[in-house]
Amino acid sequence: MVKYSTEKPILVAVDCIVFGYDGEDVKLLLIKRAIKPLKDQWSLMGGFIGHNEDLDDAAQRILLQLTGLKNVYLEQLHTFGKPDRDPVERTISVTYFSLIDINKYSKQINDIYHAEWFKLSETPTLIFDHGMMVKTAMEKIRYQAALHPILFELLPKKFTIPQLQNLYEQVYDMPIDNRNFIRKITASGLLIKQEEKDKSSSKRGAFYFKLDKHKHKAQFKSFLNFVGKRTPG
Known part of the structure; x- marks a missing residue:
């Protein structure tokens, strides 16, 4: 077998960035690192790819082993390869990100590696360059969410307009004009109004939508930009 004998092997890892929404807050799933260095510090879900394993399979396997999550859609995000990003050995990391409804997957989460959800505003210091990975993922999500209805992946089957607006405001970290948002979401034709109301926050209540x-599939490429107008911040 011919080998590249003059080249030194480089390790390849996969890191998974999982964002969730529980109806009130956008959160990030983290685990405690199980090995040295930086053992027991907060980390994304990561591991090395197997010799006969492709990247997508490795991402699903690693996420399942470290958190218990399975059948989660993962999208490849970016490759991080600075020579000094891992102090132990030269390692290239291919990152994936996912958006999930926390309540839908709550029963799958295991505690083997202390998997825990953190509000984005309360994310602890992460190992290595994992903080930059999260920042890059958020930039990608904000860009995609302005063009496509990807944030609906975070919502339960039925939700209110205030819940939807709250989700967008948290993702973009800024207030959104209420009237403009309602007008655009109504014009999109993506929502089906339900007869039931959520009265948890007021007597009048807010109608649920699905x-x-x-139409979601048909209009995916022509989704309206919900953040075109913003309230002064």
Whole structure:
């Protein structure tokens, strides 16, 4: 077998960035690192790819082993390869990110590696360059969310307009004009109004809506920009 004998092997790892929404807050899933260096410090879900394993399979396997999550859609984000990013050995990391409804997957989360959800505003210091990975993922999500309805992946089957607006405001970390948001979301035709109301925050209540999955697929490439107008911040 021919080998590149003059080249030194470089390790390849996969790191998974999982964002969730519980109806009130956008959160980031973290675990405690199980090995030295920086053992027991907060980390993304990461590990090395197997010799006969492709990247996508490695991402799903690592996420399952470290958190218990399975059948989660993961999208490849970016490759991080600074020579000194891992103090132990030269390691290239391919990152993946996911958006999930926390309540939908709550029963899958295990405690083997102390998997825990953190509000984005309360994220602890992360190992290595994992903080930069999270920042890069958020930039990608904000860009995609302005063009496509990807944030609906974070919502339960039925939700209110205030919940939806709150989600967008947290992702973009800024207030959004209420009237403009309602006008655009109504014009998109993506939502199906339900007869039931959520009265947990007021006597009048807010109607629940469901996503029209057929229109969601049809309009994915022509989604309106919900953050076109913002309130002064």
